[in-house]
Amino acid sequence: MVAGMVAGRLAVVTGAGSGIGRAACQVLSREGATVIAADKSYDSAVDTIKTHTALACGASDIGDHTAVELDVADQASVKNLVQTTLKHYKTRSTIVVNSAGITRDNWMLKLSDEDFDNVMDVNLKGTFLIMRAFAKIMSETQTPGSIINISSIVGKYGNLGQTNYSASKAGVVGMTQSAAQELGKFGIRVNAVLPGFIDTPIIKTVPDKVREAILKQVPLGRLGEATEVAELIAFLASDKSSFITGAAIDITGGY
Template sequence: MVSGIVAGRLALVTGAGSGIGRAACQVLSREGATVIAADRNYDSAVETIKTHTALASGSNDGDHSAVELDVSDSSAVRNLLQTTLDQYKAPPTIIVNSAGITRDNWLLKLSEEDYDSVLSVNLKGTFLVMQTFAKAMTETATPGSIINISSIVGKYGNMGQTNYAGSKAGVVAMTQSAAKELGRFNIRVNAILPGFIDTPIIKTVPDKVVQGMLKLVPLGRLGLPSEVAELITFLSSNKSSFITGAAIDVTGGF
């Protein structure tokens, strides 16, 4: 019998091919959930399931699955719901919206295309996944937990990231609004605001800039994706049963 704080639950994780999404798949599976790893890069999602998730759950890949998904495409999101219902006979009760992109530039140089692409994935994509799968939960009277990954940049802003900061601030406001609407269905919605986490996005930042950022972090280091994933899993479980509409910083004190 599988044990763990989310044992027996079905979890959909977007952006599952790397970083926080991949770590969420690992920890959720370790704690007993069956995981659907969704990513625009299908090969990365497969790698998450075959290597990381299977190891975390101490078994082969079992009932876990990997899917290709562009969260900004409403038809693709609807198709994924139908595929999930066909395969698992029920909607996921844990939704982790971790898919996100950056297209950084100074405000005065930022192209409309780069603005639109970031808002389309980070904000609209979170909306589409949340709306589509929450509707399925309400239709089956299934309690659930939705965790949306925002960013501390959404609270404080950051140079060169007007588009990204705007999208992540929107995720928090959308989360709080959805929590008010979905509470009567026993669906909880929370946001996490990671700070400087050791993910592929950080790898693109010059080391000198990273060292400057770390001076602003009282704990003096980058966070680990697994440290965010532990909170995701807690918010997915009954241990957080009276938490909804929250926006929780995971920043090392930044």
């Protein structure tokens, strides 16, 4: 068994096909966890497991890591993820990382109802459905665990063209803090991570001029790396953060 901060634990990561979700799979596996990589794109989740996660822990094969197709906004899909987890591993996940998220950017006056609803369904409702499903199992079986919800610094300060996204990410923080109060008696910790501008596929859609303006507001003068966020996720998943719950932690380079 690989030694590490979360050795021997089972971790479910949504949005695992790219960006922060993929990096979380890499770091958690490096730290000894068995990873279930869940993503709407099954092929991307498989690639995370085969190409990235196994390599992160120095293995030549994928070990017992698993890829699962998941639509976080669909109750039936979430239920299937839970059932797959229990059937395959005969045990309960003790680490849950809600990293699935989308953007549908536009000026508020031009933003369609559909784009607003889609972002809320994935980013906010999807986080709720996953958190509720796995917290239910943990609480019923008296299994302590750690749930890490990925919010955004945009949820704290807003951003041009992202009224829908900022609302969804602000909601994630409020939901995290409420859930932490409810679930603490079961030994379940719930925390939110608020990344700033991280070098992921989402940031690549930002025009160069906008990106340059953003970087001027970051004291460290650069975009963050997905792995840097994943290191924080691993810390929050581990016993090293055993007295941290209900927190909303910025990781922004000072933005």
